[in-house]
Amino acid sequence: MTEPFALVTGTTGFIAARLVPALLTEGWRVRATGRRPRPDDLPDAAEYVPADLVADDLAELCAGVTHVFHLAGASSSKSSQEEMDRDNVDATARLLDAASHVERFVHMSSTSIYGEEKQLPLPVREDVEPNASRGYGKAKWGAEQEVWARGRQGVPVVVLRPVTVYGPGATKLLASAILDTAIERAAGLPRLAVAAEPMEQRLVHIDDLIAASLHLAAAPDAVGRAFNVVDGIYPSSHDVAAVLAGCFGMDVEVGGEGLDEDRRRRVHERMVSQGMEPAILFTPDRLRLMTKTNRNNRLSTEALDSTGFRLARTDFAAAVADNVDWYRSKRWLPG
Numbered sequence: 573m574t575e576p577f578a579l580v581t582g583t584t585g586f587i588a589a590r591l592v593p594a595l596l597t598e599g600w601r602v603r604a605t606g607r608r609p610r611p612d613d614l615p616d617a618a619e620y621v622p623a624d625l626v627a628d629d630l631a632e633l634c635a636g637v638t639h640v641f642h643l644a645g646a647s648s649s650k651s652s653q654e655e656m657d658r659d660n661v662d663a664t665a666r667l668l669d670a671a672s673h674v675e676r677f678v679h680m681s682s683t684s685i686y687g688e689e690k691q692l693p694l695p696v697r698e699d700v701e702p703n704a705s706r707g708y709g710k711a712k713w714g715a716e717q718e719v720w721a722r723g724r725q726g727v728p729v730v731v732l733r734p735v736t737v738y739g740p741g742a743t744k745l746l747a748s749a750i751l752d753t754a755i756e757r758a759a760g761l762p763r764l765a766v767a768a769e770p771m772e773q774r775l776v777h778i779d780d781l782i783a784a785s786l787h788l789a790a791a792p793d794a795v796g797r798a799f800n801v802v803d804g805i806y807p808s809s810h811d812v813a814a815v816l817a818g819c820f821g822m823d824v825e826v827g828g829e830g831l832d833e834d835r836r837r838r839v840h841e842r843m844v845s846q847g848m849e850p851a852i853l854f855t856p857d858r859l860r861l862m863t864k865t866n867r868n869n870r871l872s873t874e875a876l877d878s879t880g881f882r883l884a885r886t887d888f889a890a891a892v893a894d895n896v897d898w899y900r901s902k903r904w905l906p907g
């Protein structure tokens with residue numbers, strides 16, 4: 573049997589940076605890539621080749637690899653629509669052209685492709701016609717179209733569709749909400765205010781997404797299919813606020829507003845001047861993750877379940893507490 577040799581894209585980012593050590597532990601040979609120079613914490617055992625997937629020749633990057641884990645992409649937190657289209661759709665098309673020889677092409681998509689506005693049958697199954705409402709979801713669906721087109725031509729493709737991913741290394745979404753809580757704690761607030769109307773959340777822990785990626789790279793019945801990846805807990809915004817508040821010794825105030833943006837910014841600057849690494853994204857809107865409604869929130873996990881995969885990080889409160897400890901250990905939050 574050929575030695576498994578993975579090309580992992582997006583390794584200067586959050587998820588792929590966690591996938592590389594997991595692959596090495598499982599005995600894979602790994603070639604990692606990103607646009608920026610080699611990250612300091614990339615394991616020595618991984619080869620690193622910097623490349624822009626939309627501008628550089630990708631033949632050498634893909635030479636010899638048996639598998640591709642394609643995680644590079646651009647999201648709305650940091651990129652314009654033009655960048656999202658280019659770095660998701662064009663990059664995926666070019667990579668597929670250069671890697672059509674692989675045994676498996678594992679593509680990281682997103683449940684944002686389903687959209688939030690048009691009601692889809694619930695729980696949302698992977699074979700539904702997607703209806704992305706926002707630019708990011710549209711770009712991720714555009715990238716998937718490229719994947720499915722190559723799949724029809726015989727490339728063995730597998731698509732993962734995770735929800736919001738949290739855990740060590742995350743810098744956006746739940747991470748920003750954790751930062752918001754730390755800011756209000758540092759400002760001396762005893763309670764974390766959350767909007768009165770509860771809003772259902774959907775999350776998955778990074779460890780489970782990495783385990784699902786490894787599992788689907790080998791599962792015999794995964795080729796040609798898409799898989800929702802969600803922890804199935806669906807906490808309300810009030811539940812999430814209670815967990816976050818608990819990590820910082822605060823109570824929850826349902827219906828309150830919290831600090832305004834200016835005050836939050838000033839406290840954040842003070843935290844950074846006192847030695848906190850500004851690694852977690854500060855968002856002008858506090859608890860932004862918990863302000864978006866989604867009528868298609870509930871997702872079917874029948875497809876992933878049918879492959880024999882089981883999630884491990886299903887104690888949400890414990891996982892968030894571990895995550896906060898990790899941020900403190902890296903000084904991404906004050907100790």
Ligand SMILES: NC(=O)c1ccc[n+]([C@@H]2O[C@H](COP(=O)([O-])OP(=O)(O)OC[C@H]3O[C@@H](n4cnc5c(N)ncnc54)[C@H](OP(=O)(O)O)[C@@H]3O)[C@@H](O)[C@H]2O)c1
Pocket residue numbers: 581582583584585586587588605606607608623624625626642643644645646647658659663680681682683712733734735736737738745
């Ligand atoms: N994080 C989530 O909650 C979440 C949820 C669902 C789906 N996803 C999907 O999962 C994947 C990974 O997400 P993430 O949060 O780890 O992303 P991230 O931290 O924003 O990292 C994005 C990565 O993509 C690379 N990249 C972007 N454009 C590129 C290009 N033209 N050429 C080469 N590399 C390029 C970046 O490289 P440089 O930084 O070096 O420029 C970086 O390594 C993405 O496809 C995302 O859509 C993420």
